[in-house]
Amino acid sequence: MSGHVYIIGLGPGEQNLQTIEVEALLPTLTDIIGYGPYVNRVQVPAHILKHISDNREELDRARHALLLAQQGQRVGVVSSGDAGVFAMASAVFEAIEHGDPSFKDIEVTVLPGISAMFAAASRLGAPLGHDFCAISLSDNLKPWEIILKRLRLAAQADFVIALYNAVSKARPWQLDTALDLLREELPLDIPVAFCQAISRDNEHIELTNLKEASASMGNMQTLVLIGSRYSKLIQTNQKIWFYTPRSIQS
Amino acid sequence: MSGHVYIIGLGPGEQNLQTIEVEALLPTLTDIIGYGPYVNRVQVPAHILKHISDNREELDRARHALLLAQQGQRVGVVSSGDAGVFAMASAVFEAIEHGDPSFKDIEVTVLPGISAMFAAASRLGAPLGHDFCAISLSDNLKPWEIILKRLRLAAQADFVIALYNAVSKARPWQLDTALDLLREELPLDIPVAFCQAISRDNEHIELTNLKEASASMGNMQTLVLIGSRYSKLIQTNQKIWFYTPRSIQS
Numbered sequence: 001m002s003g004h005v006y007i008i009g010l011g012p013g014e015q016n017l018q019t020i021e022v023e024a025l026l027p028t029l030t031d032i033i034g035y036g037p038y039v040n041r042v043q044v045p046a047h048i049l050k051h052i053s054d055n056r057e058e059l060d061r062a063r064h065a066l067l068l069a070q071q072g073q074r075v076g077v078v079s080s081g082d083a084g085v086f087a088m089a090s091a092v093f094e095a096i097e098h099g100d101p102s103f104k105d106i107e108v109t110v111l112p113g114i115s116a117m118f119a120a121a122s123r124l125g126a127p128l129g130h131d132f133c134a135i136s137l138s139d140n141l142k143p144w145e146i147i148l149k150r151l152r153l154a155a156q157a158d159f160v161i162a163l164y165n166a167v168s169k170a171r172p173w174q175l176d177t178a179l180d181l182l183r184e185e186l187p188l189d190i191p192v193a194f195c196q197a198i199s200r201d202n203e204h205i206e207l208t209n210l211k212e213a214s215a216s217m218g219n220m221q222t223l224v225l226i227g228s229r230y231s232k233l234i235q236t237n238q239k240i241w242f243y244t245p246r247s248i249q250s
Numbered sequence: 251m252s253g254h255v256y257i258i259g260l261g262p263g264e265q266n267l268q269t270i271e272v273e274a275l276l277p278t279l280t281d282i283i284g285y286g287p288y289v290n291r292v293q294v295p296a297h298i299l300k301h302i303s304d305n306r307e308e309l310d311r312a313r314h315a316l317l318l319a320q321q322g323q324r325v326g327v328v329s330s331g332d333a334g335v336f337a338m339a340s341a342v343f344e345a346i347e348h349g350d351p352s353f354k355d356i357e358v359t360v361l362p363g364i365s366a367m368f369a370a371a372s373r374l375g376a377p378l379g380h381d382f383c384a385i386s387l388s389d390n391l392k393p394w395e396i397i398l399k400r401l402r403l404a405a406q407a408d409f410v411i412a413l414y415n416a417v418s419k420a421r422p423w424q425l426d427t428a429l430d431l432l433r434e435e436l437p438l439d440i441p442v443a444f445c446q447a448i449s450r451d452n453e454h455i456e457l458t459n460l461k462e463a464s465a466s467m468g469n470m471q472t473l474v475l476i477g478s479r480y481s482k483l484i485q486t487n488q489k490i491w492f493y494t495p496r497s498i499q500s
Contacts, residue, residue, distance in 0.1 A: 007376075009368075011269070019364060020273060021266035058496070084371045086496070090379030093493040097484045104486040110372040112364045114269060118259075121334045122360040126257075129340030130392075131400055133383035133409055141497035142380075146408075150381055153407035157400040159383055234347045236354040243343040246308070246336070247391035 003030075003069035005106055007089045009082040009113020010038060014199035017114045025111065026076065033065050034078040034088070042078060056140075058088060062095035069106045082115035086136045086164045116223045117162040120195035123205060125234075125241035127193065127225050130248075131159050137174055138165035144174070151178055155185035160244055161226040167218040175215035175224070182226060183210055191227040191242050194218045207233070207240060252355055253280075253319035257339045259332040259363020260288060264449035267364045275361065276326065283315050284328040284338070292328060306390075308338060312345035319356045332365035336386045336414045366473045367412040370445035373455060375484075375491035377443065377475050380498075381409050387424055388415035394424070401428055405435035410494055411476040417468040425465035425474070432476060433460055441477040441492050444468045457483070457490060 006025060011017035026032075026044050033039070033051040040052075053061045065075045079087035089110055096103045121128045133154050137147060154161050161182075166175050188211035196204040196219065206217050210226065218224060231244045256275060261267035276282075276294050283289070283301040290302075303311045315325045329337035339360055346353045371378045383404050387397060404411050411432075416425050438461035446454040446469065456467050460476065468474060481494045 014271075016271040016274070017269050017362070019261070019267050019269055021264075023270060024266070082368050082371075084368060084376045084378050086379070089372075089376035090493055090496045093376055093379075093484060093491055094495055096486065096491075097482070104484075106486075107488055108486075108491075110375065112267070112368040112372040114362045114364065115368065118332050118334060118362040118365065121332075122339075122362040125360065126334045126339035126343055128334050128384075129336070129343075131383065131385045133381065133404070133407075134378075135381045143498065146498060150407045150409070153403045154383070154409075157383075157403035157407075158396075159400070159404075232347070234343060234354075236346065236356075236358075238357055241343055241346075241358075243340055245344055246340045248393065248396060 002105055002107065003071065003073045003075060005065050005069045005092060005108045006076045007083045007092055007108065007110045008076050008078045009111060010041060010078050010080055011114040012081055012116050012119035012199045013197065017119065017199055019111070019113065022111050022113065028074065029076040030073045031068050031075045032078055033061055033075060038078050038080050058091040059095055062088065062091040063099060065092065066095055066099065066103050066106055070102065082113045083110060084112065085115045085134065116164070116198065119198040120193065120223050120225055123195065123198060124193050124225065126243040127160055127227060127231060129244040129246055130228065130230065132162065133159040134162040134164060136164045137178060138168065139171065148181060151181055152185060155182050158228045160228050160231065163224040163226070166224040167215055167220060167222055172215060175218065179213050186210055187229050190229060191231050191233050193225045193242055195223045195225060197221045207242065252357065253321065253323045253325060254357045254359065255315050255319045255342060256326045257333045257342055257358065257360045258326050258328045259361060260291060260328050260330055261364040262331055262366050262369035262449045263447065267369060267449055269361070269363065272361050272363065278324065279326040280323045281318050281325045282328060283311055283325060288328050288330050308341040309345055312338065312341040313349060315342065316345055316349065316353050316356055320352065332363045333360060334362065335365045335384065366414070366448065369448040370443065370473050370475055373445065373448060374443050374475065376493040377410055377477060377481060379494040379496055380478065380480065382412065383409040384412045384414060386414045387428060388418065389421065398431055401431055402435060405432050408478045410478050410481065413474040413476070416474040417465055417470060417472055422465060425468065429460070429463050436460055437479050440479060441481050441483050443475045443492055445473045445475060447471040457492065
């Protein structure tokens, strides 16, 4: 008897930002696996087993899920945001590719979620209204030189840039180095937003510009959104909105 | 009395892929505005007025929504996918910025949705598992030279590339020109997916590679996902999965 691995995007935090599909699936699982804070966010009946692992052990966690599915379990591998964006979906497919050949018999379904960048964008206005990119700033999984090269090309392309894993205690210098590089390529007055824990209790947004932006404005829960030279701030009675127009005049 | 404009991402099609938040909000509105196929997708009580407009009239539609809100209405402006990605959110903020000063008195809320690229990615596996970008191929709103420049820089940065508005009857040559440019920069065997109408009745995915990819494989409902040189295909008993590993070895 073969089980099933569901790779699940929980959205950014608030249960309201889950999809109806995810909400309906969760209570039908036998096991839920993930990083502690994400697993703990899921409210399901007590008979569903929760397996909590450390944040760095993604590949082990993926293998664990596949082994449980081999025993016939319906396993949910949960990520915050969308599971396909710097999260567990790739880890599961890596584990299938390089693991026991029998892993290829296991059924897999991926359920999308609201990623951190779209949740942050909805709070800010419409910063991602034109061409954009997402870059993980962590050099745990790729060389720092590649990150710098990509940042420079992204700035030259005038993409709005969403930085994931932007601030870490283990590498506090990285974001400031990245911002210095962007200051070489882009106007200093473009908007930059530090978006912490969107839709969670400690949600906090700090709006600044490229000149003033500093790693001290963020922490491990912060997504950094850097506008393009076309992005704008507009003040209404409600708040300051950050948006990128749809059009570029030639 | 002042109303409220809600900018709503409906997700890619299937109601299951809406957020709980959007599902709860829709029946509380007085008016729903949008492009016909999106408005018609929304199932709400008959007393809620539906205003349908042509796909090209985004700014007019945004103004219409703001005028209704000024009269005290609770207006939902609906887009497919996420409203912030090549959709109505930017149009609303443009209309606020350049319109009647009293538009700045209107309350606005943006509700994120599952964008087409994440819905497509979930069907394919995890193509967006590493750094990626989204580019609209339409030159209605920006010069074609900027599109080509961005494509080349994105390829040099080795982003996975999601192409929105990739195929249009009005500009059938554009996607083939874009693919020719990418063939100059990238290995010809990288995976390319043509993802049509994900989660709708006519959902269809065609998986090919950069060498074989051709505009004839898509239509106006197609999102094109182009892998990076690190992306892979793996065959399981279930299907062929397209994923991009989390790590790049130095």
